[in-house]
Amino acid sequence: MAASHEEQHTTRHPTLGQYVLIAGVLFIITIVEFLLIWERLGIDWESSQALAHSKVPLLILLSALKFAIVIMFYMHLKFESRLFTWIFLAGLGLAFAAGIAVLGIFASIGGDPRPYAEENAVPYAGHGAEVVEAVEPEATHDPEPEPPPTEVGISVVSDALEFDAGSLTAAANDEVTLTFHNASTVYQHNWVLVHSGDRESVVEDGLAAGEENGWVRPDDERVLAQIRLLGPGQTEQLRFSLEPGLYEFVCTFPAHNLTMFGELEATAVE
Numbered sequence: 001m002a003a004s005h006e007e008q009h010t011t012r013h014p015t016l017g018q019y020v021l022i023a024g025v026l027f028i029i030t031i032v033e034f035l036l037i038w039e040r041l042g043i044d045w046e047s048s049q050a051l052a053h054s055k056v057p058l059l060i061l062l063s064a065l066k067f068a069i070v071i072m073f074y075m076h077l078k079f080e081s082r083l084f085t086w087i088f089l090a091g092l093g094l095a096f097a098a099g100i101a102v103l104g105i106f107a108s109i110g111g112d113p114r115p116y117a118e119e120n121a122v123p124y125a126g127h128g129a130e131v132v133e134a135v136e137p138e139a140t141h142d143p144e145p146e147p148p149p150t151e152v153g154i155s156v157v158s159d160a161l162e163f164d165a166g167s168l169t170a171a172a173n174d175e176v177t178l179t180f181h182n183a184s185t186v187y188q189h190n191w192v193l194v195h196s197g198d199r200e201s202v203v204e205d206g207l208a209a210g211e212e213n214g215w216v217r218p219d220d221e222r223v224l225a226q227i228r229l230l231g232p233g234q235t236e237q238l239r240f241s242l243e244p245g246l247y248e249f250v251c252t253f254p255a256h257n258l259t260m261f262g263e264l265e266a267t268a269v270e
Contacts, residue, residue, distance in 0.1 A: 169265050187253075248261060
């Protein structure tokens with residue numbers, strides 16, 4: 001009986017030598033991951049665009065390799081029945097499918113309110129509040145349109161991945177002062193202004209540029225103005241001028257761009 005237990009223990013667990021080898025392989029993979037993100041090594045957009053583009057896929061591949069080694073040897077799935085392996089992989093696949101589905105929902109649903117909801121919104125009067133019937137105003141001359149602002153402010157909605165304004169208006173051909181406040185208590189955010197239609201490509205190149213560049217490619221000509229990556233509670237001002245037209249703004253922090261974007265219209269002063 002004792003011999004049977006010893007034999008089962010030996011066949012279902014790695015040997016000491018295998019444990020040492022596994023630890024060495026995991027250590028080497030970790031060192032390679034560290035070198036890929038080490039600033040002093042200089043793997044950035046300017047030194048090697050090809051390697052900068054492949055940095056994230058390489059990190060994902062190395063992480064997946066480490067994950068596979070851990071579950072095969074340290075969790076003993078390599079030495080157990082295949083049934084346990086399939087149960088584990090089924091749960092892992094379900095988790096990935098749920099995550100991809102959530103990201104797909106964020107990508108397919110825009111952050112701006114539907115026009116119908118805006119046109120038909122009814123303010124909440126409160127329980128027991130006196131209801132005042134609407135009185136048609138007397139016909140008056142249309143007031144003079146207000147000039148577009150030269151000072152603009154924008155923030156984020158607490159810890160939600162959302163700007164507090166989906167559209168902004170600013171004066172064209174004049175210096176505009178924009179104040180960005182990161183009201184989040186946990187997340188970093190930036191504010192990047194680009195031409196309409198360039199938002200997604202700027203975000204993609206910013207991902208390759210990495211955290212050391214604030215998730216924005218250095219000297220990107222498509223970036224018209226930007227506020228650096230701000231930590232929770234930080235505020236910063238930016239001054240710029242624009243020609244009349246429609247522009248886009250976005251937070252380029254990875255995955256934040258799926259919901260944190262909007263439009264800025266530069267209107268000429270008459």
